[in-house]
Structure formats: structure tokens, C-alpha cells
Amino acid sequence: MNTRITSFAALLGSALLALSSTPASAAYSVSLLAPIALDQNSYGNVIGANGVMLGESYVKQDCPVSQWVGCLVEGYTSRQPRSVWWPAQGGAPTMLPCLSKAVSTSASWDKPCEAHAINNRGVMVGRSYVPKGAFDIGVHPVLWLSPGSAPVDLSAQLQGLPSYLSARAVGINEQGWIIGRAQIDNRQNEYAFLLRDGLATVLPSAGALSVKARAINTTMAVGDGQYERGGQSGVIVWTLGGPTTTLRTVDGGENDVHAEAISSAGHVAGFYWAPASKQGNRAYTWYQGRAQALPTDAGYSSVAYGVNAAGQVVGSHCRTDQDIHGCRAVVWTNGVRQDLNVLATPPAGYTFVQAKAVNDQGQITGWMVSAANVYRGFALIPKP
Template sequence: MRSMLPALLLLISALLPRSVLAQASYATTFLPANFQAFAIDEAGRVAGRGTDPNGNALAFVWTAGNIAFLPAPTADGQTLVANALGSGAAAGAWLSGGSMRGFVYVNGASQDTGTLYGGDTVAWGVNAAGQAVGESLDADGNSRAFLYSGAGIVDLGTLGGATAQARGINNAGTVVGGAQPGPDFPNDGAHAFLYSGGVMTDLGTLGGGFSWANAVNEAGQVAGYSLLAGDTGFHPFLYSGGVMLDLGSLGGDYAEARALNEAGLVVGLASLPGFGFSHAFLYADGSLQDLNLLAEGLGDFTLTEAVGINGQGQIIANGCNDFGFCAPVLLTPVPEPAQFILILAGLLPLSRRLLRATKRE
């Protein structure tokens, strides 16, 4: 009977996918060519900018292979891009009479966010309640951060300077982005901020004169990027518990976090030493990992940026090859957790029986 134990181990090794035995890997699903993705939701839907059969550039939502182009708030307008996707809501920008406006798409219809001071407006983030955040130009051409909640649009203020831009919002209404700091930081272009309860808080930097927040999860963790001390390069950060953690790089001097999920996994883009495409990255288990080394079936295609990650670990990225073919790519973890659990559920009782039989010998 003891001779059956090695055979059992070999059977388990054969049944478990390579990604479980070694490092995590991802199956790839290519979206249409020349589309660009910007967000993914918990259901695996993808939003971004694409081209309809008539050659119009429109905001889209992709669901399991099906493309839906989003309508503008008015019949004579045209959506341009969907920058964000929540549970049942999307947000982005649309064109109205030569002016750019923000929109929120919810319950099958698009709503105009309005503007703060009459200037061009873009929505960058949305939550499940249909609240949207973004930026709107004032009369002097300065960007101002806004919050739209269906009943109107409000200015979130700044960190003391003239400009601010909101980039993300969670379901609790916590907003993040970047804002020009006040006179205490005269040479700093912007600092990452967190807005909650009517108060905008400066999150600081990684030592340099710039930082920016792109996303916030339900736990209040924030992902973004910052200049390092001496302004020697940009690194992505994860802000959690009052501490801004430097996530490192892929060897180049620029890296930026674009999104994170509820588990604190972070995705973005990072340059490599020398020249060439940036590479999409995943920050997990304390290290920055090149997604091109984890994704299957890419061939000569390079994932240049990862822009979203959901609670299932699915990642949406954009990329190109050397011949100009560009497309979004959906990365799905392999094996799926349910498959792994089913495999173990079937093998563990067998292994127990074999072990008991071995002990009786």
C-alpha cells in the first residue's frame, strides 16, 4: 500500500494546473482590436473607448464577448469614453456641441453631470450608487475636483493651491485624486489626496515633490504613484493605515499604480531599463510582478498597462505588438478558485483512505 502514496502525489501533481504548482498564471481573452480599456467591475465587465461599425469613437461596455456602445445624454451628443465602471454604473465623457461633459450611465440611460463653472468636464470615477467624480475647468482654465450625486455637482476644494482632480470613489463616498498643495510646498506640482466627510487630506509623497492617487477600495486603501526623494523617478504606492508604501519598480525610472481590489492587490504600468514598451504589473505577495511573464498565450504581444482588477482577481490590461496590433486583454486567474476546490474535494477523501490503509500495515 505504501507504494501507492507516490502514485497519489503524482496524480495530484498531474491534476493541479501548473499555476498552482509554480507561480500564478492567467488565461487571456482578447477584446476587439484598436479598443482601449479603462476599467473592470466585479462581474468581469470591461469599459473603455472603442469604434463602432460607422467609425465613431464611443464609450463601450464589454460583457462576455458582447459590445454595448453607450448613448449620450442627448440625441445630438456622442459619448467619447467610459473611464470607470461600478456595479451597474459607468462614467466618462461625452461631446455636446463641441464641449466635453461628464456623464453617468445607470439603469440603461446616460445622465449629464453638469459642470462646476461652465468649462470642459470629465468623469473619472463612479461607485455603485451612481456617484461620479472627476474634473471640471473653471473660468481661468484650472481643473477643479467635483462630486456628482444625481442631484447636482459640487466642488471638493483643493489642498491650498488652485487645482484639483478627483480620480476614484468607493461605495462609502471616499474620494481620491491629486491637488496642488498650498504655499508650504511651492515647488510641488500635486499631492495625492483623500476626501472624506467634507475634508480633503494630503497623503504626502514618497519623498519627492509629486504624488497622485488613482483608486480607492472599500477598506480605504489608496493606490497611486509618487516621485522619490531627489525626484529620481516615479514609483507606485499603496497607502494603508496612514502609511504610504513604496511598491518598487521593474527596473526603470517610471511606474504608476492604476487600480486595486479589496484584497489590496495593485495593478499598473512600469518601465523597464532602457527603452521600449512599458509593461503591465501586478503587486502581490510583497513584490512587483511583470504580467507578461504570468499571462499565457501572448505570443509577440506585450501588455503595456494594467488598468483594473476585480475581487475575483481578473485583470484588464492594454497592449500592442511590434506590428501595430493593439487591443485590451482580459486576464483570468488559472485555475479558477472553484475548480481548485473541486479538485481538492475529490482527492482529499482518497488520500485519507490510503493513509489509513498504510498505517494498518
């Protein structure tokens, strides 16, 4: 069911949240992503080409008497994270509907459905829970044509794939091709699949024991491959209809490499861990066969979450001896790291701590936190 903020107080609150809070000298104007309810948190995770955003907020819930067994088995909480769509530059959110409302309470520890990606036409893909027996739930890949539309279950289009326990869609490109993940067994082993024009095929594993698909553009896709049981991972880059490339090291050492995003031009961004450095995660970018570690200060870890066609990378830069309050949302431009708290002015009492995505217009989404641990999603819009 589509849920919107309808009370006068909530509408006024969301309007105030959308006001720019950045002085004229800053590089970005700031819009806040209103939560479903003003006393709940919100987080920005994905930004589309036209500035619409996906993320999550929390909703309050009760456990109906009819579902008390599920609440008891899965654990019941009064707050549940839900996937949310916001219009460009903020505004009132729309909560995405799921395949089944019946599982939402018993799955209170997790989102009953989740959107992972959106293409230029506004089509979203993700996953949704469905009932599976009396005390279990299944995970199906889904597609939303618009924020208020019911999700389309894509399971029927995957019938030609090898058997799997659960599946999800994680990316969609402008042609409508979908990349996804299928879990094979209870040991979390997976394979990556491509759903193209109604035909599902398995993507090459490049020698990996398990493959987790991450993202797709018009000609390429990217994922993680686990090459040892419980050990090293590497990045797999698929050229759709062409060769497959792997990235096993960034700095020439024994690295554990992961991908988070791929740009429309083919840049890959993510993070790696080098045991010799003992520094934690470090952000990197890869383009046309060349990997580059991104500047990370001593005593800090970093992760690159998003990248655009210009090679601009966004992510986080965190003190290794602190919690989330020691993190700063950052942007790397031409390899130079800048703190987004300097390029834009967060609302009083807040700090931008995570930058999760950037589109080809340079618009950024992520989330910030206050000293009182209140979380809010944000959109940063480059000033002319």
C-alpha cells in the same frame, strides 16, 4: 446608437478571441477583448465587481459633406477611438452611445464620449461632447444605466456649483454618489465636486490651487491637488462627511504625487516622481495614513493603475530607455512584484504591457501589444 458585431466572420473572430490561452499551470486564464472591427485595436481600462469591462476600441469613419468645416478645423482621421463595454470574460463589445453624433467627426482626435467608471449595479459615468456654437464643443458629465441606454446628461444637477467651462463624472459608488471634475478657466484649473442624492457640492481643496478628482468608494474619494503653478502635485483623500487628508511625499523627499485609484477598503494607488532619483515615475500604495513605494528596478519606471480591497495592486513596469515594448504588465501582492506575462500566457506574438484595473475578485484588465503594434485588451481571471 448601440453597435454590435453582427457578421458571421466577426462573431467567429470574437469567439476565438475569448478562448482561454493559458496552460493549467498558470495562475490566470486569459480572455481577449474583441475590438469593434477585427482590423482595429482594443484596450481594457476598467473592470467591475462582476467582471464586466470598460475600455476603448477604434471605429472607421467618414467625414460627411455637412461637417466638412468641422473636419477641417479639428483635423480628420479615418479612425476614431470609442468607449466600449464588454461582458464578463470577454465576448462581443457594445459601443456606448454619446449625447450627440454630430460632434463625433469634428472631434475625430478624441472620443466623443468616454466612460470612466462603473459601480456594482452596472451604472457607468463619464463625459460626452455636445455642440457649443458653430466651431466649438462642450463637455458634459453623463451617466449610462446600461450599455445600450442613451446617456443621461447630469449638467442640470450641477446648477448649484460655482461657474465652470466644462465638467465630467469620473467615479460612482454603490450608493450612486458621483465624483466629478469641473474646469474653471482656459488655464485648466479645476475643482472637484460630489453629486449625492441630487445635490452637488464642492469638495475641499486642502489648500491646492487646482483639484482633479479621480475615484470614489462608499466612504472615501481621492484626487490630485496642484499646490504650485506648474509645479508639485499631491494627493487629496476625502472622507465623505468627515476629515480630508493629504499625501505630499512618499519617500520623505520632494515628491510630485498622483493618485490613480481607490479600493473599496480605502487603499489608494498611483505614482510619484522624486527629482533626486532621476528614475522617472514610481508606483506606490497608501493605506490608513501610510504610504509605501512599490518595488521598481533600477533603469525602470512604474505606475500603479488599480488596487483592490486586499491591497493587490496592478500597473506597469517599463524600461526608461525603450518605448511601450519595454513595458510589462505587473501585479504587486504584499509588496512583491510579479510579471503577468509569467503568471499568464499571452497569445503568441503578444506581450501584456499595461494592467489598468483589478477588482475584489482579483480579475484584471489591461492591454497587450504585438511586435507589429497591434493592440488588444485582455481579461485575466484567477484560476481556482
